[in-house]
Amino acid sequence: MQKITLGTKNVSMEFPGVKALSDVDFSVSTGEIRAVVGANGAGKSTLMKVLAGANPGYTGEILLNDKPVEIRNTITAKKLGIQIVYQEVDTALIPTFSVAENVMLNETVLHGSHIMNWNKLYSSAQKVLNRLHINVNPRTLVQNLSLAKKQMVLIARAIQSSCNFLILDEPTAPLSENETKELFDLVERLRSTENIAIVFISHRINEVIQICDRYTVMRNGTIVDTSEVTENTTSAEIVEKMLGRSIEEEVSKEKVQLGDVMFEINNLSGAAGHVKDVSLHVKSGEIVGIAGLVGAGKSELCKTIFGAYEKDHGKITLHGKELNIKKPSQALKNRIALVPEERRKEGVLVSEDVSFNLSAASMDRYCTVSFINRSKVDDNAHKYVDELGIITPSIRQQVRNLSGGNQQKVSVGKWLAADCSVYIFDEPTKGVDVGAKQEIFGLINQIAANGNAVIYASCENSELLNIADRIYVLFDGEVRAELNTAETSEDEIMYYAVGGKNYNTAQQVAVNSGGNSYDNK
Amino acid sequence: MTISNRAGKKKTSQFLLDWAAVIALVVCFIVFTLVKGKSFMTPNNMINILRAMSITTVFGIAATVTMSTDGFDMSMCTLASCSAYVFVSMYLWHGLSLEMSIVVALIVTMILYQLTMFLILVCKIPDMLATCALMFVHQGLGQWYIGGGAVSTGMRQPNGNPPARVILGEDFSAIGRAPLIIIIMLVCVIVAYIFLEHTKHGRYMYAIGGNREAAKLSGIDVKAYRYLAGMITAVFITIGGILVASRGSSAQVGNSDGYFMQALAAVFVGRTVGGAEKPNAIGTLVGAMLVSTLENGLTIMAVSYYILPAVKGAVLALALIAAYAGKREQ
Numbered sequence: 001m002q003k004i005t006l007g008t009k010n011v012s013m014e015f016p017g018v019k020a021l022s023d024v025d026f027s028v029s030t031g032e033i034r035a036v037v038g039a040n041g042a043g044k045s046t047l048m049k050v051l052a053g054a055n056p057g058y059t060g061e062i063l064l065n066d067k068p069v070e071i072r073n074t075i076t077a078k079k080l081g082i083q084i085v086y087q088e089v090d091t092a093l094i095p096t097f098s099v100a101e102n103v104m105l106n107e108t109v110l111h112g113s114h115i116m117n118w119n120k121l122y123s124s125a126q127k128v129l130n131r132l133h134i135n136v137n138p139r140t141l142v143q144n145l146s147l148a149k150k151q152m153v154l155i156a157r158a159i160q161s162s163c164n165f166l167i168l169d170e171p172t173a174p175l176s177e178n179e180t181k182e183l184f185d186l187v188e189r190l191r192s193t194e195n196i197a198i199v200f201i202s203h204r205i206n207e208v209i210q211i212c213d214r215y216t217v218m219r220n221g222t223i224v225d226t227s228e229v230t231e232n233t234t235s236a237e238i239v240e241k242m243l244g245r246s247i248e249e250e251v252s253k254e255k256v257q258l259g260d261v262m263f264e265i266n267n268l269s270g271a272a273g274h275v276k277d278v279s280l281h282v283k284s285g286e287i288v289g290i291a292g293l294v295g296a297g298k299s300e301l302c303k304t305i306f307g308a309y310e311k312d313h314g315k316i317t318l319h320g321k322e323l324n325i326k327k328p329s330q331a332l333k334n335r336i337a338l339v340p341e342e343r344r345k346e347g348v349l350v351s352e353d354v355s356f357n358l359s360a361a362s363m364d365r366y367c368t369v370s371f372i373n374r375s376k377v378d379d380n381a382h383k384y385v386d387e388l389g390i391i392t393p394s395i396r397q398q399v400r401n402l403s404g405g406n407q408q409k410v411s412v413g414k415w416l417a418a419d420c421s422v423y424i425f426d427e428p429t430k431g432v433d434v435g436a437k438q439e440i441f442g443l444i445n446q447i448a449a450n451g452n453a454v455i456y457a458s459c460e461n462s463e464l465l466n467i468a469d470r471i472y473v474l475f476d477g478e479v480r481a482e483l484n485t486a487e488t489s490e491d492e493i494m495y496y497a498v499g500g501k502n503y504n505t506a507q508q509v510a511v512n513s514g515g516n517s518y519d520n521k
Numbered sequence: 522m523t524i525s526n527r528a529g530k531k532k533t534s535q536f537l538l539d540w541a542a543v544i545a546l547v548v549c550f551i552v553f554t555l556v557k558g559k560s561f562m563t564p565n566n567m568i569n570i571l572r573a574m575s576i577t578t579v580f581g582i583a584a585t586v587t588m589s590t591d592g593f594d595m596s597m598c599t600l601a602s603c604s605a606y607v608f609v610s611m612y613l614w615h616g617l618s619l620e621m622s623i624v625v626a627l628i629v630t631m632i633l634y635q636l637t638m639f640l641i642l643v644c645k646i647p648d649m650l651a652t653c654a655l656m657f658v659h660q661g662l663g664q665w666y667i668g669g670g671a672v673s674t675g676m677r678q679p680n681g682n683p684p685a686r687v688i689l690g691e692d693f694s695a696i697g698r699a700p701l702i703i704i705i706m707l708v709c710v711i712v713a714y715i716f717l718e719h720t721k722h723g724r725y726m727y728a729i730g731g732n733r734e735a736a737k738l739s740g741i742d743v744k745a746y747r748y749l750a751g752m753i754t755a756v757f758i759t760i761g762g763i764l765v766a767s768r769g770s771s772a773q774v775g776n777s778d779g780y781f782m783q784a785l786a787a788v789f790v791g792r793t794v795g796g797a798e799k800p801n802a803i804g805t806l807v808g809a810m811l812v813s814t815l816e817n818g819l820t821i822m823a824v825s826y827y828i829l830p831a832v833k834g835a836v837l838a839l840a841l842i843a844a845y846a847g848k849r850e851q
Contacts, residue, residue, distance in 0.1 A: 048748065060607045074738060094731035101724070109740045112721045141798060 004065055004164050004195070005029040006082065012058035013221075020046040021221045023060070030164055030197045033187060035208040035229075037201075038218035038219045039242050044201050045248050048167045049217070051199075053077035078106070083158035084167040089150045093142050096179070100125035100138035103156045128160045131184055131193075138484050147157035148179035152186065159194065167199045172207055173295035196472065201292045205235040205498045217241040239494045256449045258469070259284035263453040265423045268314030271300035276477040278314075282422070282453035287444065289468030289485070290457035291493050293454065297301070297477035298457040299341050302426045305455075306330045306338040317338065318422060337415035341426040343404075347411035350400035354392050355381035357399050357410050361418040384413040389439060405439070412443055423447050429463060441467055461493045475499050539796035541843040542804070545836070546811045553818035560821050572699045574813035575706035576764050580777075580784035581791070581805040582713045583757035586801040588788060589717060590750045591730035596637065596652040597758055598784070599659035601777035604630045604762030606663050609672040612693065616685030619692050627759045633659070636757035638748055639729070664774060673771030689770055697767030705764065709757060714802035726750050726809035727799060786812060786833065790840035812836060 007027035013020045021043050027036045036044045049055040056072040071077050102126045125138045134152045172180045216226045225241050246445045262284040267277050274297045282288045292298050303309045307325040316323045340346035358381045366376040381395040388409045429437045448454045473481045473496040480496040492503050587594045591794045616726035640651035668679025697700050717723035725746050728736040737743050742833040765777045791804025
């Protein structure tokens with residue numbers, strides 16, 4: 001098989017206000033499994049989208065076997081044999097179609113005759129599935145498949161067309177251990193039987209070491225390193241390259257006198273198996289961080305506590321009293337607040353005005369026998385707009401017209417108005433700029449200082465180190481470690497977040513032998 | 522719920538849910554035969570059932586095609602009323618031949634459907650809202666055209682001129698009677714079935730209905746196919762309107778309007794047939810047959826005429842339970 005090389009030369013990509021890629025030189029050849037790793041926002045996905053034709057605004061050159069090619073749309077990329085499987089598999093599948101039709105969709109559009117040949121379609125699809133050893137019935141409707149199988153259907157679709165470069169964007173994030181293993185078997189098989197390069201984006205460093213031949217580390221839109229994976233490669237080494245520097249945050253946790261344990265969770269399991277046996281406690285005035293990678297179960301944990309996901313078993317106690325929370329309305333009655341991750345979808349009512357949003361969680365207080373007292377609602381709105389520094393032309397402004405940071409402040413303000421005692425924040429700084437971030441940190445500090453319990457879930461470890469008193473690290477739905485912020489480091493959090501079991505001994509061994517004992521065995 | 526016990530539960534109940542409409546149909550036949558076998562299970566009565574369901578089925582097919590691309594047309598049957606006015610007026614007032622009357626009705630309907638497509642595809646108004654507005658437009662335009670009264674034999678044109686024909690021809694009436702009306706229905710179903718299931722154009726429509734974005738990224742011209750679906754719908758709407766007029770021997774004001782909900786019911790009942798999970802021609806036929814059989818059987822059993830709509834509603838509700846109750850919550 002002839003080796004084909006795909007590369008970029010001085011590729012840059014700019015989004016309004018952000019330089020997502022600057023002068024990236026990347027190259028990958030068929031017959032190799034390449035990992036691309038980096039922290040959130042390092043530019044991994046942006047680079048892959050450039051190669052897949054989904055970022056037509058790039059500057060620089062893409063080279064195929066050293067010949068420059070233009071990839072300005074996804075069709076061109078596909079014709080050049082570059083296929084990408086995104087993490088959100090549902091966006092690329094037709095749920096009401098059978099597996100076979102989904103696998104053969106591109107083929108049908110490009111070469112199909114007017115009359116469907118169902119026999120041929122099923123047999124061709126079956127052939128592809130057999131070739132890849134994917135065990136699904138081609139007649140099953142895709143909507144009935146698990147996420148892992150849907151992913152495989154997409155891989156089959158990619159392979160079925162001409163494919164020399166297969167990009168998998170965080171394929172393992174939503175998968176269980178067994179499903180991951182199945183996927184890796186498939187990837188190995190592809191490399192050995194097809195003339196193909198697999199580019200593998202992942203946050204899980206152990207997986208990178210396990211299946212990749214080489215890895216490329218990205219940071220702040222540039223490639224900082226490309227190395228072979230050898231027996232001596234350790235996850236600590238890769239994590240170090242990924243982080244490079246530590247981000248200085250101005251606002252950090254205010255020192256307040258911590259009270260007694262106020263909120264406690266014992267052996268909580270739920271969210272369809274995404275939360276396993278989690279125990280944690282929060283003292284009054286304390287901010288407890290929940291760390292973990294995307295898909296580790298942070299959001300699921302927050303929502304299970306709040307009653308939005310089904311709880312299998314476990315005990316939740318507040319002020320020593322056991323709570324029976326089955327749905328969010330009961331959580332609210334017990335004065336627990338959740339500021340959810342997807343603020344546009346779950347946190348604010350975008351088509352309502354600022355005033356209504358700020359009172360939505362505490363409506364009872366502005367009502368006289370179920371009739372809303374508008375002036376009370378507006379008083380409340382004015383108070384929180386001033387206090388939180390929400391930038392809006394008026395309290396009648398629809399929330400959809402505010403900036404991301406201000407929307408987030410509204411989402412937080414809603415719960416401040418509700419006067420709760422336990423506040424759960426799920427990725428509150430996602431997609432907000434640095435200035436707004438500082439203000440939100442200030443708010444959270446203030447909430448804790450008022451003697452409330454705060455749970456703060458985030459995958460930005462540097463933020464957690466700044467704001468939290470203690471940090472629980474989640475991996476695969478379980479608590480891997482409980483760390484005191486004062487005594488830990490980003491490296492240690494990352495070590496547990498990628499599945500490590502014992503940082504201290506690992507470090508000891510690493511120092512002694514320089515071996516790869518960071519791996520999670 | 523874990524994946525394994527969900528799968529187990531599925532195995533036992535999925536089959537029943539998938540074939541719920543067909544099972545219900547069979548049960549209806551058995552029960553009615555046992556109770557009123559002598560009057561129910563006769564060739565004549567079977568033809569009655571088929572004839573009674575044919576108009577609903579044709580409108581159901583029109584709705585099936587629209588809904589295959591995830592579209593929706595509330596104004597379907599008001600437009601059919603317009604087709605009927607044009608059809609009958611061409612035949613009676615202007616003395617065109619039956620064939621020419623059909624052709625003119627077809628052309629006018631398709632022209633009127635351009636407006637629907639304009640609002641939906643160019644102005645990007647959600648289907649439901651656009652067609653809701655058009656419903657009134659059709660009603661108004663149609664009544665203005667026929668001068669507020671019906672188009673039937675023995676009536677003058679709105680401008681006072683005498684009609685070109687005073688009686689309906691035998692061929693006109695034959696369309697609305699068995700066996701022709703049944704044959705027309707079956708042809709509509711078969712044509713729609715072959716188009717939707719066995720041509721790639723039909724599959725594209727389903728792909729668009731299933732996931733518009735994915736369809737677009739697979740290289741399907743989404744707009745063109747939504748337009749094509751609209752035009753095919755217009756053809757079936759015209760056929761429906763002609764059947765209604767022929768069956769009623771006239772074009773009464775808004776006489777197709779009432780078929781909309783029934784047609785919709787047929788499509789929804791048919792959605793689940795055989796685990797298709799999408800509107801499909803055969804399913805629509807089964808759905809229409811179920812409603813028609815129930816109506817027929819209950820009438821024979823001397824169940825009050827007034828209660829029949831409630832029965833139809835209950836059947837629809839049951840079908841929807843079969844379609845949605847099995848879905849897991851996200």
